[in-house]
Amino acid sequence: MRSDKLPEVLPGHIAFIMDGNGRWAKKRLLPRKAGHREGVKTMRKIVNACFDIGMRYVTVFAFSTENKNRPEDEVNSLFALMQEYFTEFLGEMLDNGIRITVMGDISYFPESLRNIISEAVASSKECTRGTLNIALNYGARDEMLRAVNAAVDGGKHITADELSSLLYTSDIPDPDLIVRTGGESRLSNFMLYQCAYSELIFTKILWPDLDIKKLYEILNEYAMRDRRFGKIKS
Ligand code: IPE
Ligand code: IPE
Ligand code: MG
Numbered sequence: 001m002r003s004d005k006l007p008e009v010l011p012g013h014i015a016f017i018m019d020g021n022g023r024w025a026k027k028r029l030l031p032r033k034a035g036h037r038e039g040v041k042t043m044r045k046i047v048n049a050c051f052d053i054g055m056r057y058v059t060v061f062a063f064s065t066e067n068k069n070r071p072e073d074e075v076n077s078l079f080a081l082m083q084e085y086f087t088e089f090l091g092e093m094l095d096n097g098i099r100i101t102v103m104g105d106i107s108y109f110p111e112s113l114r115n116i117i118s119e120a121v122a123s124s125k126e127c128t129r130g131t132l133n134i135a136l137n138y139g140a141r142d143e144m145l146r147a148v149n150a151a152v153d154g155g156k157h158i159t160a161d162e163l164s165s166l167l168y169t170s171d172i173p174d175p176d177l178i179v180r181t182g183g184e185s186r187l188s189n190f191m192l193y194q195c196a197y198s199e200l201i202f203t204k205i206l207w208p209d210l211d212i213k214k215l216y217e218i219l220n221e222y223a224m225r226d227r228r229f230g231k232i233k234s
Contacts, residue, residue, distance in 0.1 A: 004216055006053055007223030011176035013057035014050055015198070017190055018043060020182030020206030027206075033077040038208035040085050044092075049212050051098060051130045057172055058132050059103075061190050065139030068108070083113045090120035097129030103168030104138030133172055140192035143168055169194055177222045181207040199225045 018039060025035030043060055050058045063078060090100055100120045109117070117136070147166035151158045164170065174194040178187070183204040187195065201218050203210075226233070 003220045004213060005220075006216060007220050009223045010053065010055055010219060011199075011222055012055065013059065013173050013175045013177075014055055015059035015061070015175040015178045015191060016043075016046065016207075017061045017178065017180035017182075017188065018207040019180055019184060019188075021208060023182065024206040024208040032074060033081070035208060036078055036081055040081060040089075042208050042210055044089055045212070046210055046215060047093075047132060048096075049215060051096065051132075056130050057175075058130065059135060059172075059175060059191070060132070061135040061138065063104070063136050063138070064189060065104075065137055065142050066189065068137065079110055079113055083110070083116065086113070086116050086120070090116070090124075093132055094120065094124050094127065097127045098124065099127040099131045100124045101131055101133045101172065102136055103133060103143070104136040105142070106136050108137050131172060133169070135190070138168070139189045140187075141189060144193060163193075167193060174198060176227075177201065177218075179203065179218055181205050181210055197227070197229050199227065 021035035021039040022032040023035070024038060025032050028034070043062075047058050047060065062082075067078075068075060093100055100117075102117055102121055106114050106117055117134075144167075147163060150166050151163070158166075169191075174196065175191060175198045177199045178191065178195055179201045180187075181203055183202070183206075185202045187200075191198070199222055201221055203214070203218065205214055
């Protein structure tokens with residue numbers, strides 16, 4: 001199969017752990033924030049490509065609960081970058097009929113940034129062409145803890161479906177494919193409940209270097225996977 005051609009089977013939901021911005025900058029003797037800036041451009045390119053080729057759900061891991069523990073200077077530059085970029089990017093999504101959802105606790109974010117995000121979520125609510133789910137101040141353990149506490153508050157045992165409905169992804173299917181750039185083979189607290197049967201692809205490419213050609217290669221690798229979900233192939 002030629003890897004520059006789109007395979008027939010595409011993931012309905014693709015999730016990206018967008019890692020490697022800092023190292024991309026370091027290689028070029030640039031400050032880390034230059035890597036984040038380039039990373040945002042890549043996010044725009046890749047997210048648009050995913051919807052253009054027919055995927056319905058795209059999740060991007062943009063900021064983890066643990067990323068808050070980075071130096072204040074870096075956290076602030078990430079917020080500033082989102083503030084600068086989100087209005088245009090989220091507006092573009094809206095124009096393209098894409099619904100925006102957020103998973104994570106954005107109450108920690110600066111008010112002006114929160115407002116941009118909340119407005120994009122509210123105004124894209126009825127969009128049906130696809131869903132862009134942005135993980136912001138997201139951690140799977142935090143997500144599960146919230147769900148468990150909500151269940152305990154409910155005062156009775158819950159079903160698996162009810163547990164799913166208490167997660168941030170209540171109306172989003174589990175990811176079919178999780179792609180992590182940057183060379184690390186770990187999930188770093190990302191979608192730990194939802195990833196039960198996700199295919200995982202780890203690539204050494206640093207996030208800012210991910211391009212459409214490589215995305216197609218990844219999709220071809222995914223299409224070759226034999227997804228059995230614990231069953232036996234008939
Ligand atoms: C991913 O790139 C972006 C965020 C976590 C916000 P990194 O900043 O983790 O880049 P590396 O891993 O240091 O190269
Ligand atoms: C994962 O990358 C989080 C995001 C891409 C937003 P990290 O750089 O935070 O992960 P670790 O520290 O290498 O596990
Ligand atoms: Mg990293």
